[in-house]
Amino acid sequence: MSVAGINVLVEETRARQAAAAGKLLSVRGVSAYYGSVAALREVDVEVGEGEIVTLIGANGAGKSTLMMTIFGSPQARTGRIAFAGEDITRLPTHAIARLGIAQSPEGRRVFPRMSVQENLQMGASLHGGRHFAQDLERVCALFPRLKERLQQRAGTMSGGEQQMLAIARALMSRPRLLLFDEPSLGLAPLVVKQIFGAIRDLNRREGMTIFLVEQNAYHALKLAHRGYVLVNGRVTMSGTGRALLDDPAVKAAYLEGGLVEASDIVEAKG
Amino acid sequence: MDVFVQQLINGLTLGAIYGLIAIGYTMVFGIIGMVNFAHGDVFMVSTFIALIGFLILTTWLGVASVAVALLIVLIITMPLTALWGWAIERVAYRPLRGSFRLAPLISAIGVSIFLSNFVQVAQGARNKPTPPMLNGGFTLFERDGYAVTLSYKQCLIMIVTVLLLAGFWYLVQRTAFGRAQRACEQDRRMAALLGIDVDRTISLTFVLGAALAAVAGVLYLLYYGVVSFSDGFVPGVKAFTAAVLGGIGSLPGAVLGGLIIGLIETFWSAYFSIEYKDVAAFSILAIVLIFMPSGILGRAEVEKV
Numbered sequence: 001m002s003v004a005g006i007n008v009l010v011e012e013t014r015a016r017q018a019a020a021a022g023k024l025l026s027v028r029g030v031s032a033y034y035g036s037v038a039a040l041r042e043v044d045v046e047v048g049e050g051e052i053v054t055l056i057g058a059n060g061a062g063k064s065t066l067m068m069t070i071f072g073s074p075q076a077r078t079g080r081i082a083f084a085g086e087d088i089t090r091l092p093t094h095a096i097a098r099l100g101i102a103q104s105p106e107g108r109r110v111f112p113r114m115s116v117q118e119n120l121q122m123g124a125s126l127h128g129g130r131h132f133a134q135d136l137e138r139v140c141a142l143f144p145r146l147k148e149r150l151q152q153r154a155g156t157m158s159g160g161e162q163q164m165l166a167i168a169r170a171l172m173s174r175p176r177l178l179l180f181d182e183p184s185l186g187l188a189p190l191v192v193k194q195i196f197g198a199i200r201d202l203n204r205r206e207g208m209t210i211f212l213v214e215q216n217a218y219h220a221l222k223l224a225h226r227g228y229v230l231v232n233g234r235v236t237m238s239g240t241g242r243a244l245l246d247d248p249a250v251k252a253a254y255l256e257g258g259l260v261e262a263s264d265i266v267e268a269k270g
Numbered sequence: 271m272d273v274f275v276q277q278l279i280n281g282l283t284l285g286a287i288y289g290l291i292a293i294g295y296t297m298v299f300g301i302i303g304m305v306n307f308a309h310g311d312v313f314m315v316s317t318f319i320a321l322i323g324f325l326i327l328t329t330w331l332g333v334a335s336v337a338v339a340l341l342i343v344l345i346i347t348m349p350l351t352a353l354w355g356w357a358i359e360r361v362a363y364r365p366l367r368g369s370f371r372l373a374p375l376i377s378a379i380g381v382s383i384f385l386s387n388f389v390q391v392a393q394g395a396r397n398k399p400t401p402p403m404l405n406g407g408f409t410l411f412e413r414d415g416y417a418v419t420l421s422y423k424q425c426l427i428m429i430v431t432v433l434l435l436a437g438f439w440y441l442v443q444r445t446a447f448g449r450a451q452r453a454c455e456q457d458r459r460m461a462a463l464l465g466i467d468v469d470r471t472i473s474l475t476f477v478l479g480a481a482l483a484a485v486a487g488v489l490y491l492l493y494y495g496v497v498s499f500s501d502g503f504v505p506g507v508k509a510f511t512a513a514v515l516g517g518i519g520s521l522p523g524a525v526l527g528g529l530i531i532g533l534i535e536t537f538w539s540a541y542f543s544i545e546y547k548d549v550a551a552f553s554i555l556a557i558v559l560i561f562m563p564s565g566i567l568g569r570a571e572v573e574k575v
Contacts, residue, residue: 071462071463073459073462092462092467093459093462093463094462094465094466094467094468097462097463097464097465098465102463102464103463105460105463109457109459109460111452111453111456111457111460112456113452113456114449114452114453114456118449121446121449122449122450122453122461122464122466123464125446125449125450125464125465125466126464126465128446129446169464173464173465
C-alpha cells in the first residue's frame with residue numbers, strides 16, 4: 001500500500017475517532033486561498049455535539065472564509081473537513097447542506113422578492129414539505145414576529161426581521177449543525193440581545209449544535225462553551241468562553257476597543 | 271375601425287409567438303445573467319423538428335386528422351427541442367461558468383452559427399413549405415365589403431399560448447421547482463446553501479425555455495406554412511427585443527414585450543410601409559430604453575455582488 005493510501009486510512013481513522021468522541025464537525029489543517037492569497041492557514045477547529053462554539057476575530061481575519069470553506073466554496077486546498085465522521089472536503093455545496101448543516105449567512109441573504117413563507121419553504125426544500133406545517137409552528141414560536149408577516153416580501157422587512165427569517169429558514173431544514181455568520185451585524189442592541197437569546201434557547205432547550213462566527217466578541221464568548229481566536233487566517237488561541245473572556249490579550253484586542261493590534265496577540269502567545 | 275380590429279388580431283397572434291420565445295431569453299438571463307444568442311436558432315431547429323414530424327405523421331403514417339397530427343407534433347417537438355437546449359447548456363455554457371463574462375456570450379454566438387449551418391447542410395438551404403392546414407376561420411363582422419376574420423390558426427395559436435402560459439406561470443409560482451428556480455435567480459449561493467442543486471436548476475431552465483420555444487416553433491410553422499434554416503435569426507432578435515422591452519428577467523414582461531413588438535410590427539405594416547416594420551419595432555425599443563432603461567416591467571438594475 002502506498003504512503004498516500006496509508007495517509008488516507010490514517011486520516012479516516014482519525015475522523016472516525018473524532019466522531020466517536022462526539023465531534024460533529026472537525027476541521028483539520030485546512031488552508032484556503034483566494035487566487036494566490038491565503039485566507040486560511042492550517043486551521044484546526046472542532047465542534048462537538050450539543051456545543052456552542054464561537055470563532056472571533058477582526059475584520060478580514062478569515063472568519064467568513066472558514067464558514068464558506070466548510071460549505072465547499074472555496075474548497076480547502078489542504079487539510080480535511082469532516083461532518084459526523086464523513087469527509088466533506090470535496091463535496092459540492094448543496095450536497096454538504098443535504099447532510100444536515102445549515103447556515104444563517106453573513107448579510108442574512110433572505111430571498112428579497114419572495115414572501116416570508118416562500119423563504120421558509122426554501123429552507124424546508126430538503127424535506128419536500130413533509131413536516132412543513134409542524135416546523136413552521138416551531139420557528140414561529142421562536143420568532144413570533146415572523147408569524148404576522150408570512151405573506152410579506154422578505155426584502156421589505158427590517159434588518160432584525162430579516163435576521164430572524166434567515167435563522168428560521170436555516171432551522172426549517174432540521175439541521176444537526178447550525179452555522180451563524182455575524183448574526184449581530186448592523187442590528188440595534190435590543191435586537192442583538194433578542195437574536196442571541198434565540199441562539200441560546202436553541203442550544204439549551206433543543207440541544208442544537210451551533211458554530212458561531214462573530215465580531216461582537218463579548219456577546220459571543222459569553223454565550224459559547226468554547227471559542228477560537230482567528231488572526232490573519234490562523235487560529236492563535238482557543239479555550240472555554242470564560243477563559244478567553246478573561247484573557248488579557250483577548251480583552252485588549254477584542255473587548256476594549258481593540259487598542260492592541262491583532263498581530264500583537266500572535267507575539268504575546270508565541 | 272375594421273382594419274384596426276383585423277390588425278389587432280394579427281398583431282396579437284404574432285406577439286404570442288414572440289412572447290413564447292422571449293420567455294426563454296428572459297429566464298436564462300434571469301438565472302445566469304447571460305444572453306443566450308443561440309435561443310433563436312433553437313426555435314428554428316424546433317420548426318424543423320415539427321415539420322419533419324408533421325410530414326412523417328401525415329404522409330407515412332397516414333394520420334388523417336390535422337388536429338391530431340398537430341397535437342402529436344407538439345408533444346414530440348417539445349421534449350426533442352428541450353433536449354437540444356439541455357445539450358447546448360451542458361456542452362457550450364456550463365464549462366465556461368466562472369470564466370470571464372464575455373466567454374459564454376461568444377460561445378452562444380458560436381452555437382447559433384453552428385445550429386443554422388447544421389440545419390442548412392442537413393436540410394438544404396431552400397424554404398421548406400408544409401401542405402396547407404387548418405384553413406378557414408370565423409368572420410367576426412363585415413362592413414363595406416371588408417370582412418374582419420379570426421382564422422382557426424389564430425384561434426389555436428392564442429388558445430395554446432394562453433394555456434401554456436397559465437401552466438408555466440403555475441409551475442414558476444407555485445411548485446417547488448419554480449421556487450428553487452426563482453431562488454437561484456435571486457441568490458445562487460444561498461440556494462446552494464439550502465441544498466438546491468444549482469447546476470441542475472440551470473439545466474432545467476434551459477430545458478423549459480427550449481420547450482416553450484418549441485411551442486412557438488410549432489405555431490410558427492402552422493401560421494406561416496414555410497420554414498427555412500435562417501428563420502432563427504429575425505424572430506430570435508425580435509423576441510430578444512421583446513424581452514428587453516418588457517424588462518429582461520421578468521416573465522410577464524417578456525410576454526408583454528412580445529405582444530407589443532408583434533402589434534407595432536403589424537400596425538406599422540398595415541398603416542405605413544411593410545419595408546420599415548423592423549425599423550419601427552427597433553426604434554420603439556430604443557425610445558423605451560432611453561426613458562426606461564430597465565424595460566417596462568423590469569426592476570431597476572442593482573449590480574449583483
